[in-house]
Amino acid sequence: MFYIIGLGLSDEKDITLRGLEAVRSSTRLYLEAYTSILIVQKERLEEFYGKPLILADRDMVETESDEILRDAHTQNVALLVVGDPFGATTHTDILLRARAIGIPTCVIHNASIMNAVGACGLQLYNFGQTVSLVFFTDTWRPDSFYDRLRENVDLGMHTLILLDIKVKEQSEENLARGRKIYEPPRYMSIPQAVAQLAEVEKKRQGGVVIPERTLAIALSRVGGGPDNERIVCGTLAQLGEQPPNVFGEPLHSLVIVGRRLHHLEAEYAETFAVNPILWREVAQNVYNCNFD
Amino acid sequence: MFYIIGLGLSDEKDITLRGLEAVRSSTRLYLEAYTSILIVQKERLEEFYGKPLILADRDMVETESDEILRDAHTQNVALLVVGDPFGATTHTDILLRARAIGIPTCVIHNASIMNAVGACGLQLYNFGQTVSLVFFTDTWRPDSFYDRLRENVDLGMHTLILLDIKVKEQSEENLARGRKIYEPPRYMSIPQAVAQLAEVEKKRQGGVVIPERTLAIALSRVGGGPDNERIVCGTLAQLGEQPPNVFGEPLHSLVIVGRRLHHLEAEYAETFAVNPILWREVAQNVYNCNFD
Known part of the structure; x- marks a missing residue:
């Protein structure tokens, strides 16, 4: 499964329980935090999740989607975004790409500005x-x-x-x-x-x-x-x-x-x-x- | 503290961690679910929280706000709403009332339609x-x-x-x-x-x-x-x-x-x-x- 998970607006506690479950079940976690930011740093999220995060800028999400989606047929992979996955920056390209290659997708919503x-x-x-x-x-x-x-x-x-x-x-x-x-x-x-x-x-x-x-x-x-x-x-x-x-x-x-x-x-x-x-x-x- | 907590869109797992902490710390919980609904019933939320919920219709939120806010000077009281507290139905009246009588307030956001x-x-x-x-x-x-x-x-x-x-x-x-x-x-x-x-x-x-x-x-x-x-x-x-x-x-x-x-x-x-x-x-x- 490929997840896109909204982190909400502020810190590590703004994720939903559904989002946290998906994080815990994922083998790779990407963090897109270039068009908006949380008030906490990547390290705090990593400590909280007990897992490393791979920073993904816009460019990477747009041009290296196949790398992000790698193995998502058989494992869970998650892209974490500040706010909601369909907020000011949408992530429809990578969702379309996932569907095109037969990977199931799931979007977990959250508050956005x-x-x-x-x-x-x-x-x-x-x-x-x-x-x-x-x-x-x-x-x-x-x-x-x-x-x-x-x-x-x-x-x-x-x-x-x-x-x-x-x-x-x-x-x-x-x-x-x-x-x-x-x-x-x-x-x-x-x-x-x-x-x-x-x-x-x-x-x-x-x-x-x-x-x-x-x-x-x-x-x-x-x-x-x-x-x-x-x-x-x-x-x-x-x-x-x-x-x-x-x-x-x-x-x-x-x-x-x-x-x-x-x-x-x-x-x-x-x-x-x-x-x-x-x-x-x-x-x-x-x-x-x-x-x- | 008087909390208004957005429950998000679907079920008991759409609350944020911040929201769940506030629920756990509250002595009274009201649920406003007349202008929108979750796909789960009140009883499932009660079981999940381990606490009873008091149903509050629009009328109650509007006319009995002092009862809802009772003791919120010294205890935590929470109003749970489907979606976001400032979604299609806003809850500004009761927030204004709380402020007018010196009760600290905190809004916990979530996804809304x-x-x-x-x-x-x-x-x-x-x-x-x-x-x-x-x-x-x-x-x-x-x-x-x-x-x-x-x-x-x-x-x-x-x-x-x-x-x-x-x-x-x-x-x-x-x-x-x-x-x-x-x-x-x-x-x-x-x-x-x-x-x-x-x-x-x-x-x-x-x-x-x-x-x-x-x-x-x-x-x-x-x-x-x-x-x-x-x-x-x-x-x-x-x-x-x-x-x-x-x-x-x-x-x-x-x-x-x-x-x-x-x-x-x-x-x-x-x-x-x-x-x-x-x-x-x-x-x-x-x-x-x-x-x-």
Whole structure:
């Protein structure tokens, strides 16, 4: 059997019992942790499982699937992924490949940011499509996310924005010289995301995000329990001005609040507001929330 | 501490280790299982936990929250919910109430249909807002979902439709006589959902769903493993014609495929098609999927 097992959002205890059974029954375990991360390291998982983990980057999952699937006709092999196997990164290619060569497959689900974002108090029903925001570089500042965001904003829906992470990057020099030396991991911060949004808004002039009038919610380490999880909300302008430590440790996500905001959603999120009075004022005056 | 613990989608083994620890540490356990269900009964959970469960319907969670929260200042109390605590039904009211009276809270996430729907092969990124379809009665045939569906369809996004369940209904006679006798549980089937969609389309004439040209995917018991999970796809017309047992056991959900369908999404879903040739034809000719 070939398993793909979601590890959930935070640490070794977020796996399900069904997932842990599959881990215990597997002879080889691969860990894909390049598009998202847990707050614990590989070694902690290995100790907890009592088994070694083979790190698998995107490239390996995509190009060496036959090696990953080796012997899965007769043994159990598992690919462990952060969040859910069908979260932001899907693993359909390797599942198709397994089926094509007659290996039975089993997906074990878990929470992902795509549903745990509900922790901010906004109804999942009212979210439109999810978008990703990548690190801008000097020469690459893609803004196609803006059109997706506009579609949601025009309809009044909320938008989950996933912020880029870089955990296995090479410098241009190391890349050119073929040296497998990697830069320290980088995680996009909330102020950086706000700045990139503002830059694209300025260029595109669509009125999709207006720093003083658009409400937003920053989430960090959702599902990490009271000691780790951090939710902070305010206008985009306010979030952009906060020192980075206000937002907790990575990973971060950002929600742009749509104008269908219900007063119960606003009231729940208010408990996380940088300035609850201003939060309510904007919800009332810009979003027409009726708090009676 | 007041915990709200997501149980995931299928049976007693879908709880996370973190969730199980919280269950073990709690002196009272409530189970909310009226808006969704596991495939196992309360008794199996009780046996597994070694503790009794108190059934809590929506009404109780909403109106008797102080009883649920009793003693949670000094003991652990847990509310168990199917899926994720912030899935289709949110539990923000009782969390707000707990905070208002100074009780610490902790939410333990899990998979819900809102993210596990990715099992059908469509990218979660490409889903718009989620809608619910309720059982039509002689006098109540609400069609506001149609406007939401149209918004998604117009943008080319996929739509997850959650199908109604009735697990604690009284007949009009029993209600009138105040007899607490409940009808057998009912779960909307896929053909019934397709018929209701067709009825509303006929009335509203928006061209949002066209039985022969709209692709759809039926999901049942997602996350229940190879023996339980069932995914079936085809045109809406095809799904409406299948005998109900084709779709597996409840709960069912239905996805309306948006026209941004990518050929990789279509190829993955094709393995679940009633008729793979017709599936591909419609994907190609109506959805302009390019399979090269």
